[in-house]
Structure formats: structure tokens, C-alpha cells
Amino acid sequence: MIDFEISAEDKVKVEEAHEIAQNLFRPISRYYDEHEHEDPMDLIDTMWKMRGKGFLTGLGITGALMVEELCWGDAGLYLASPGPGLGGAAVFAAGTQEQWGRFLARYGEGKPKWGAMAMTEPGCGSDTSAIQATAVRDGDYWVLNGEKIFVTMGRRALELSEGIIVVWATVDKSAGRAGMKSFVVEAGTPGMKVEKQEKKLGIKASDTVTVVFDNCRIPFNNILGKAEIKTKTEGFKGAMATFDVTRPLVAAQALGVTRAALDMLRDELTKRGIKVRYDVPRSKQTAIERDFMEMESNWRAAHLLVIRAMWQLQGGTPNALEASMAKAKAGRAATLITQRAVELMGPLGYSRKLLFEKFMRDAKINDIFEGTGQINTLVVARRLLGYSRDQLK
Amino acid sequence: MIGFSPSEEQNMIVNTVKQFATDVMRKKFRDCDEAGEIPAEIIDGAWELGLVASCIPEQLGGAGWEHSALTGTLLAEELAWGDLSMAMHILAPSLAILPIVEMGTEEQKKKYLPALCGNKFTAATAAFIEPLYDFDPNEFSTTAKRNSGYTLNGQKCYVPLAAGADFILVYAGEGEERQCFIVEKGTKGLEIGEREQNMGIKALATYELNLKDCKVPAENRLGGKKGSDFNRLANLSRVALASMAVGVARASFEFSRDYAKERHAFGEPIASRQAIAFMLADMAIEVDAARLLNWEAAWKLDRNEDATREACLAKSYADNMVMLVTDYGVQVMGGHGYVRDNPVELWFRNARGFTTFTGMAIV
Numbered sequence: 001m002i003d004f005e006i007s008a009e010d011k012v013k014v015e016e017a018h019e020i021a022q023n024l025f026r027p028i029s030r031y032y033d034e035h036e037h038e039d040p041m042d043l044i045d046t047m048w049k050m051r052g053k054g055f056l057t058g059l060g061i062t063g064a065l066m067v068e069e070l071c072w073g074d075a076g077l078y079l080a081s082p083g084p085g086l087g088g089a090a091v092f093a094a095g096t097q098e099q100w101g102r103f104l105a106r107y108g109e110g111k112p113k114w115g116a117m118a119m120t121e122p123g124c125g126s127d128t129s130a131i132q133a134t135a136v137r138d139g140d141y142w143v144l145n146g147e148k149i150f151v152t153m154g155r156r157a158l159e160l161s162e163g164i165i166v167v168w169a170t171v172d173k174s175a176g177r178a179g180m181k182s183f184v185v186e187a188g189t190p191g192m193k194v195e196k197q198e199k200k201l202g203i204k205a206s207d208t209v210t211v212v213f214d215n216c217r218i219p220f221n222n223i224l225g226k227a228e229i230k231t232k233t234e235g236f237k238g239a240m241a242t243f244d245v246t247r248p249l250v251a252a253q254a255l256g257v258t259r260a261a262l263d264m265l266r267d268e269l270t271k272r273g274i275k276v277r278y279d280v281p282r283s284k285q286t287a288i289e290r291d292f293m294e295m296e297s298n299w300r301a302a303h304l305l306v307i308r309a310m311w312q313l314q315g316g317t318p319n320a321l322e323a324s325m326a327k328a329k330a331g332r333a334a335t336l337i338t339q340r341a342v343e344l345m346g347p348l349g350y351s352r353k354l355l356f357e358k359f360m361r362d363a364k365i366n367d368i369f370e371g372t373g374q375i376n377t378l379v380v381a382r383r384l385l386g387y388s389r390d391q392l393k
Numbered sequence: 394m395i396g397f398s399p400s401e402e403q404n405m406i407v408n409t410v411k412q413f414a415t416d417v418m419r420k421k422f423r424d425c426d427e428a429g430e431i432p433a434e435i436i437d438g439a440w441e442l443g444l445v446a447s448c449i450p451e452q453l454g455g456a457g458w459e460h461s462a463l464t465g466t467l468l469a470e471e472l473a474w475g476d477l478s479m480a481m482h483i484l485a486p487s488l489a490i491l492p493i494v495e496m497g498t499e500e501q502k503k504k505y506l507p508a509l510c511g512n513k514f515t516a517a518t519a520a521f522i523e524p525l526y527d528f529d530p531n532e533f534s535t536t537a538k539r540n541s542g543y544t545l546n547g548q549k550c551y552v553p554l555a556a557g558a559d560f561i562l563v564y565a566g567e568g569e570e571r572q573c574f575i576v577e578k579g580t581k582g583l584e585i586g587e588r589e590q591n592m593g594i595k596a597l598a599t600y601e602l603n604l605k606d607c608k609v610p611a612e613n614r615l616g617g618k619k620g621s622d623f624n625r626l627a628n629l630s631r632v633a634l635a636s637m638a639v640g641v642a643r644a645s646f647e648f649s650r651d652y653a654k655e656r657h658a659f660g661e662p663i664a665s666r667q668a669i670a671f672m673l674a675d676m677a678i679e680v681d682a683a684r685l686l687n688w689e690a691a692w693k694l695d696r697n698e699d700a701t702r703e704a705c706l707a708k709s710y711a712d713n714m715v716m717l718v719t720d721y722g723v724q725v726m727g728g729h730g731y732v733r734d735n736p737v738e739l740w741f742r743n744a745r746g747f748t749t750f751t752g753m754a755i756v
């Protein structure tokens with residue numbers, strides 16, 4: 001059935017997420033934007049306690065809706081909230097049940113913990129097949145070497161808590177993509193060091209660090225998926241399966257920031273006595289009405305694309321095409337809509353007194369991480385055309 | 394429960410229409426565009442699918458199906474994918490049928506609906522648009538004044554099949570309200586103008602209307618004393634047109650995608666270059682985006698909720714989308730897109746009409 005009705009249970013969860021966003025995130029939103037590398041300890045404790053009581057976003061439609069709400073509050077603080085994060089999603093998508101227990105149980109007990117995922121390196125981002133980090137088998141161990149950059153939540157996962165990081169490395173450079181595997185490294189493992197912490201344009205409450213592996217030894221069974229190199233693309237499939245989940249989730253983050261800008265814009269317009277008249281013909285619309293409708297419809301369309309990708313995921317339908325469609329659309333829409341909101345609000349938009357300029361800075365990352373807009377468009381194009389990587393580069 | 398798959402029944406309808414669009418409409422649409430005419434077999438063939446009269450109550454000769462705007466958007470997309478002129482022609486009787494079924498008085502239903510349940514296509518239509526660049530359906534310049542009955546004055550345009558219809562549902566301002574009036578063929582003061590000539594939808598016969606002190610009896614006001622719900626009719630029309638825009642855009646996307654894989658330049662299919670491939674990806678994303686927005690609006694209308702915002706957003710989004718996508722369709726094909734041997738220029742011309750098309754289809 002075609003149906004847009006959210007179940008009553010989900011409504012409660014989404015409302016709860018909205019309240020957290022409104023009451024816990026928004027009041028400290030500007031502070032942690034201006035104090036980049038501080039840890040919001042009160043919020044971290046509160047979010048961890050709520051997690052213990054069952055406030056989990058999860059990976060389906062409900063999860064996407066909740067993430068949108070939380071990022072409506074503050075995208076950086078959402079990322080800074082403790083939990084398994086992208087590392088957890090990777091373990092969940094590619095790990096065994098034993099690994100779920102060993103690596104994920106910690107997120108339901110003890111002190112706050114974070115999880116991280118490290119793919120990007122100084123020499124490669126979009127071209128993930130070019131990664132240089134290596135994993136060499138040594139008896140019951142793997143030995144990791146290499147440098148990972150731009151690791152979201154790397155510092156909090158590895159230095160502030162006993163979290164995990166999922167690291168992509170190659171077990172055989174000559175095997176190309178097929179040699180790529182992912183490994184779980186626990187905080188405190190010797191040979192792993194957190195280095196440079198990035199200063200960023202936005203999502204400043206989220207930490208982004210370099211993690212260096214220097215003969216870092218981890219147990220053999222910390223590999224996610226099989227150790228053998230079987231088919232040409234097998235290793236990479238793990239990463240792709242993760243993307244099916246994480247791309248719509250990151251798209252949902254984008255939608256949250258976007259809606260925050262739209263809501264605030266509507267409020268400011270209302271203060272000036274302007275109400276968007278949806279049903280007037282184009283020839284009679286004001287420029288603001290025309291822009292607003294374009295912005296709102298783009299946000300909503302992206303929202304529905306995200307929900308559709310999640311609905312497929314829940315139903316076990318392959319969604320790689322639709323997940324990338326949603327991410328490409330949402331990343332671009334977020335970028336353009338938040339920029340337009342700053343423009344429309346003039347001096348109020350550009351000023352740091354209000355949050356419009358922050359929304360614009362926070363939104364931009366969504367068109368970059370978890371596959372840039374171009375990379376997601378490329379995925380969509382290849383799938384539509386039935387082309388391989390070699391046929392469409 | 395959120396879901397995105399049509400029901401079994403909806404799939405059946407969609408498949409039937411798809412088949413018809415592929416086997417019949419697509420075989421003739423270029424000829425029709427050039428000739429400015431649609432052969433009666435095509436229209437009667439579509440009529441036999443029973444899409445239009447299905448919502449008429451059984452005792453009046455219809456199938457008595459429950460009306461669903463959502464199902465309507467699904468089938469309108471397929472018809473428009475086949476051809477927009479034909480789709481509008483085939484669905485034109487709905488412009489009169491649906492408002493009467495939903496909002497007409499018992500007498501109006503009995504008087505006008507049985508004639509529209511025959512074995513052959515019977516024209517019926519509505520007059521909505523007015524020939525002004527700043528035409529505003531919130532303030533029709535066509536007026537209805539109450540006396541013993543109603544006196545209608547004003548000008549309309551883009552009225553599909555006006556010359557062949559036994560009656561026309563005319564939208565007019567009645568004081569502060571917007572109401573519909575049933576004007577029968579031959580009523581004094583109703584003048585049907587020449588057939589219009591447009592940039593696109595060339596196969597669809599549309600006309601200008603002049604209403605000069607055109608008097609209709611009081612019982613011809615749609616819904617009688619109670620009147621009709623203009624907003625709902627406008628919204629049902631918005632989702633119909635938005636779904637047609639999706640159908641036209643999808644046609645252009647599919648055609649140019651297939652072409653791009655065949656056409657070689659610099660030793661490779663043009664689709665293997667990002668400049669082309671990315672246009673195609675954007676087309677596919679935008680088509681889906683517009684469809685989902687429109688489904689949500691139609692779904693809300695089926696729940697009898699006010700969906701003005703959703704329907705306006707969906708229509709406006711689809712209006713922009715269809716222009717972008719059909720433009721890309723031509724661009725992907727280069728010079729071969731510009732010549733009339735290929736269909737993308739036709740879809741491009743049709744697409745430009747959607748910002749103008751209001752009230753020209755309803756589901």
C-alpha cells in the first residue's frame with residue numbers, strides 16, 4: 001500500500017526526539033559552535049542515560065525520522081552524542097553475531113562511549129579503492145599500518161571513552177578492491193594514536209581527527225567479513241552494504257538542518273506579517289513566496305526519498321540506487337536551501353545572533369561526507385545505465 | 394504504516410494503462426501531434442478500459458468504484474507517459490464527472506451522469522483558465538450573478554473538447570465564493586470560439602469560450618444551494634496535472650537514457666561521460682522526487698483532509714521538474730533531440746505548458 005501515515009509508536013519516538021532537540025540541543029547550539037573543541041559533558045551524560053532507558057535512533061524509517069529531528073536541534077551535537085555511530089553501523093552491517101556482542105554490547109552499559117569509522121586517507125577520499133593502509137596477518141593477529149584522516153568522533157571514541165573504530169585497510173594491494181577489508185580496533189590498543197583535530201566550517205561540536213596506526217596489533221577475529229579474497233569485489237561489498245544504511249541516515253541529518261532553517265525562516269516571516277500563500281498563481285507570488293515554496297518542496301521531496309530508501313531497507317529490498325538518490329538529493333537540497341535562507345534573511349541571516357548562518361555552515365558537510373554529491377550521482381548513474389566502474393568513471 | 398508500493402488493484406490498473414500507452418498511444422502520438430487530431434479508435438479504446446466512468450454510481454450506469462485520487466495519479470502518469478494530448482482528451486470527461494459525483498445534487502447526478510456511461514467515449518469538460526497572463530483562480534474574472542437563476546459573464550480558454558461536449562462545467566466567481574455552473578450546449582450567451590493553436594498539446598482540441606449574459610437555471614449550480622468545495626476540486630486537479638508532468642518527464646528520461654547508451658562520440662557511448670550520465674541521474678532523481686511529493690498530496694486528499702499546501706507544493710515542484718527534465722532530454726540528444734523525428738522535442742513543448750495548465754485535468 002502507498003501510505004504516509006507514521007505509526008502511533010513512531011510518532012511518540014519522533015516527538016521525543018524533537019523535544020530533546022528543542023530543549024537540550026538548541027539552548028547550547030551556539031555555545032558549542034563558538035567553543036569548537038569543548039566536550040558538552042552535561043549533554044553527553046544526559047544522552048547516555050536516555051540511551052540506557054531505550055532512546056535509540058536505530059537504522060530504519062523511525063531512525064531516519066528521529067535523526068532528522070535531532071539534527072533539527074543541532075547537527076553537530078547529534079554527532080557528538082554518545083553511541084556506536086558509523087562504526088556501529090559497519091559492525092552491524094558486516095559483522096557476525098559474535099562480533100555484535102563483543103563490540104556493540106559496550107554501548108548499552110558503563111560510561112558513555114562513541115564509535116567511529118575510518119576510510120578516508122590523506123591521499124584518497126572518494127576513490128576508496130586507492131587506500132594505502134595495510135593489514136598483514138601475523139598468526140592470530142592482524143598488524144595495521146597507515147594514516148586515516150577526517151575520522152568523525154575519533155577522539156571521543158578512542159580517547160574520551162572505551163569505544164571502537166572500524167578501519168578499512170587492504171590485505172593485498174595487488175588485489176585492488178577485493179583486498180579491502182574492515183577491522184575493528186578497540187580504544188587503548190597499542191600502536192593506535194589520535195593526532196590532529198580538525199578545525200572546521202561547521203558541525204563544530206563533532207570531533208574530526210587523524211588516527212595513525214603504527215604496527216597496531218589486533219586479534220584475528222576482529223575482521224568484519226571473511227579474511228580470504230574471494231571474488232573481485234567481495235571486500236568492498238561490506239562497505240557498500242554499510243552505505244545502504246548510512247547514506248539515508250546522513251541524508252536525514254541534512255534534512256534536519258534544512259528544516260530547522262525553513263522553520264526559522266517561516267517564524268521570521270510571520271513576525272513581519274508575511275504568510276506564504278501556497279495557492280496563488282506564479283504571476284502573483286512574491287519573490288519570497290516563490291523561493292519558500294521551492295525550498296520547502298525540495299526539502300519535502302528529499303525527505304520522502306530518504307523515507308523510501310529506509311522503507312526498502314526494512315523490507316529487505318535492495319536499495320543502493322535509492323539510497324544514493326536520497327543522499328545526492330538531500331545533500332544538494334540542504335546546501336542550497338540553507339544558503340537561500342541566509343540570503344532571504346539579509347542582515348539577520350548573515351549575523352551570528354541568529355542561527356541561519358550556522359545552519360548553512362552545518363548543512364554543507366552533508367554534500368561531502370558519506371559520498372560527495374558527485375559520487376552519489378555517479379552511483380545513481382551507473383545503476384540507471386547498468387554500467388560498471390570502468391564503463392562510467 | 395509507511396509504504397511505497399501500490400496495492401494489487403492499483404498495480405492491475407497501472408499495468409493495463411501501461412499496456413495501452415505502449416501499444417496504442419505511443420504508436421500514434423507523433424502523427425497526432427502533427428495532424429492536430431486523435432483518431433476516435435484510440436479514444437474509444439481508452440474509454441473501454443473504464444477509467445473515467447468507473448466512479449459513477451452503479452444505479453446510474455457506472456461501476457460504482459470508490460474514488461481515489463492516489464489511484465488517479467498512478468493512471469494519469471501512465472497515460473501522460475503515453476501522450477499528454479491523448480491523456481487529457483481521454484480524461485476530459487472526468488472534469489465534469491468527478492465534481493458531479495462528489496459534490497452534485499441527486500438531480501444533477503441523475504440528469505448528467507447516465508449519458509456519460511455509454512459504450513463509446515462521450516465528451517464532457519470544464520472551463521477553468523482565463524486568457525490573462527495573471528489569471529488567478531482565487532479571483533476568477535468570470536462572474537456568476539444571482540437573479541432568478543444565474544447569469545454568467547466572462548472569458549475562458551484552454552477548454553478541452555468544448556465543441557463536442559453536451560455540457561460544460563464553468564468555474565466562476567460568485568461574490569466571495571468560487572462555484573461551478575453547468576452550462577448546456579446551445580445555451581444562449583455561450584459562445585464557443587475557434588480551436589486554439591498552442592506550442593504543445595497540439596493533438597488536444599481546446600477552445601476559447603465567451604460567456605455573454607449567459608443565463609442558467611438555479612438548479613445548475615453544482616451542488617445546488619450547498620454549492621461545491623472549490624479548494625478540493627482545485628487540489629484534485631493539481632495532483633492530476635502533477636502526475637501528468639511526472640509521466641511526461643519519465644518518458645523523456647527513459648528515451649534519452651536509452652539513446653545515450655547507443656549513441657557514440659569520441660569512441661564511447663555518450664552515457665559513459667559524466668556530463669551526460671549526471672544529467673540522466675538528476676532526471677531520474679527529480680522524477681521520483683516529484684512523484685513522491687504528489688503521492689503524499691493525493692494520499693491526503695483520499696483521507697478527505699485539506700491538502701492545499703501539499704498539492705500546491707507538489708504541482709509547483711512538478712512544473713519545474715518537468716521543464717528541467719525534458720530540457721535535459723533534448724540536450725542529451727543534441728541536434729537529434731531538436732528534430733521532429735525524435736519525440737523529446739514534443740515532450741519539451743508539452744512540458745512548458747504545465748505552469749499554465751490549471752484545472753485542465755482532474756483525478
Ligand SMILES: Cc1cc2nc3c(=O)[nH]c(=O)nc-3n(C[C@H](O)[C@H](O)[C@H](O)COP(=O)(O)OP(=O)(O)OC[C@H]3O[C@@H](n4cnc5c(N)ncnc54)[C@H](O)[C@@H]3O)c2cc1C
Pocket residue numbers: 086116117118119120124125126127149150151152153200208365368369370371372373374375378393667
Ligand atoms: C567533517 C568531516 C567528517 C568526515 N568523517 C569521516 C569519517 O567519519 N570517516 C571517513 O572515512 N571519512 C570521513 N570524512 C571524509 C569524507 O568522506 C571525504 O572527505 C569525502 O569522501 C571526499 O573525499 P576527499 O575529501 O578526499 O575529496 P576527493 O575525493 O579528493 O574529491 C574532491 C572533489 O572531486 C570530486 N570527485 C572525486 N572523484 C570523482 C569522480 N569519480 N567523479 C566526479 N567527481 C569526483 C568529489 O566529488 C569532490 O568534489 C569526513 C570528512 C569531513 C570533512
